[in-house]
Amino acid sequence: MAVYTDVTEPDLSAFLGLYDLGRLLSYKGIAEGVENSNFLLRCDAGTFILTLYEKRVARGDLPFFVGLMEHLSARGLSCPLPVANGAGETLGELAGRPAAIFTFLEGMWTRRPSADQCREVGAAMARMHRDAADFPIPRPNALSVAAWRPLFEACDGRADEVRPGLGETIQAELDHLEANWPTDLPAGVIHADLFPDNVFFLGGELSGLIDFYFACNDFLAYDLAIALCAWCFEPDGSFNATKGAKMLGGYAGVRPLTPAEIEALPLLARGAAMRFCLTRLYDWLNTPDGSFVTKKDPVEYLRKLLFHQRVRSVAEYGVPAERLTS
Template sequence: MSVFTTVSTPELASWLKRYALGELVELKGIAAGTTNTNYAVTTTQGQYVLTLFEALQTHELPFYVNLMAHLAHHGVACAAPIANQRDEMIDTICGRPTVLVGWLPGEPVEQANAAQCFALGAMLAQMHRAGETYPGHMANPRGPAWWNVVAPALYPYLSDDDAAMLKAEVGQQSRARFTHLPSGVIHADLFRDNVLMHGDRIGGFIDFYYACNDILIYDLAITVNDWCAQPDGEIEPELAQALCAGYQSARPLSEAEREAWPLMLRAAALRFWVSRLWDWHKPPVGELTYRRDPMTFQHILNTHQRRGEAAHWL
């Protein structure tokens, strides 16, 4: 459960006096997420989500918090941060930097349908378009430079075949050049547990704390790899086609993006294979890390390698 820092009801009731949100009615921990503490907060004026950051520091938060406010202002379905009486969107409670956002309708889905994937793709494209006017910039902390640094440290933990596969893919991606492709603000972690669905409509995108600036279709590839993958790593064509069609209904892809797409799907799978291997074999001491099976994204990467140029669904 994602409650690593305990906030008592009296503590929160006192803290809420900094906001014009009425009196506290209920405080309840949210069993979701793997890094931060999250609470559902109900007051006499509405429902909210309180996030206490366990790793990020106050000075690191403005890029993410201002981005959420910007996207919400432009009609993207995401939670808008709420300012306190001093007009601050970043506050502190129990020694942790804190953000309070409005409650969004819906819940994550275990298995999406084609209509949900179409809606997801369309909202992702709208997010990318809204991000064009966001002035903040954040380099991707887990992009190719990171893969090249950490991959060699992982080889000793892998079988010879797996180490050879990882080394070959890191090399292939290092030789690729994507600087000519459209880039901007991306979510970078738009998995099923970070999207709230309200029927076939998007209730909202959540957890923007891996957001950064990178290639736009890389974000689309990350999303396809999670939402459309079967347990064996195969991609469900109907879902992938629906998601990509939804995206292109709001932001059509260029020919250069289409050409780069198969390799970008592999890059997106590689990123999460490497990060899960790292969390599995080298968890930081004292850090709150939930280990997920690295094999999931190794299977997805293997699927894309076998499909080659046919893996596009565009």
């Protein structure tokens, strides 16, 4: 739940005075997202989202994030569009924080993804990769393979508190990932956090992508590996190959995969599972007991990691390799 900074009406009205949105009618903090403070804003001009950027988001990255959403919107991808004020600026300051106003996207995120939704997500991700290809600002992925061992070391040898043997499993897997991580795959801007709560559907169709605050430059297929982990496992931990096939097929229908990407996918998926296992492990060990923040279970991603370790080829995700190339 995310409202870390409250805003007074006079401050917000003054901020809105720079925009051409009419009178402020109401604003409510939204209990979604964890990095920033978000408000649903109603003005004469309609409904918008106001975001105050908290400390976890580096100020220097804001032109990348906001610029990317502007760029993708201009290409016709449905995502929040930063609203420019009278001076043409999309980033301002409010309550001592960087702040921006975005158009409001109708739609709901799905708590129980269907196979068809997986296909739509794959296709939307491929469109995003294509549309972002000429986005000019670079941003390295701060949570890719080089960051995982330091993150594990920051857990101070406490992994086994969560599950006996977890530390050893992670050590061995880090050795494998570091030794085998690809160096030459098609790269570009990836979303890097395309979980179900960041994808809206309306009337059975995908209506938009949100929350680009982990977006960065990395291998395009790594984004797909993250989405396989996030969308295609059932609550009981089993991998749903129908969903996997739809996700991969939806993606490849827009942007066919290269043979190198197809071969690398199981390894990239191990990496994706490791990345979320590690950030969850760190948060698990460092979130106070009794906190009202829901701790996400690192063991869920350990299980996904163990699944991907056993995958020998992309066919085990539900689709033969030849269906994914052009």
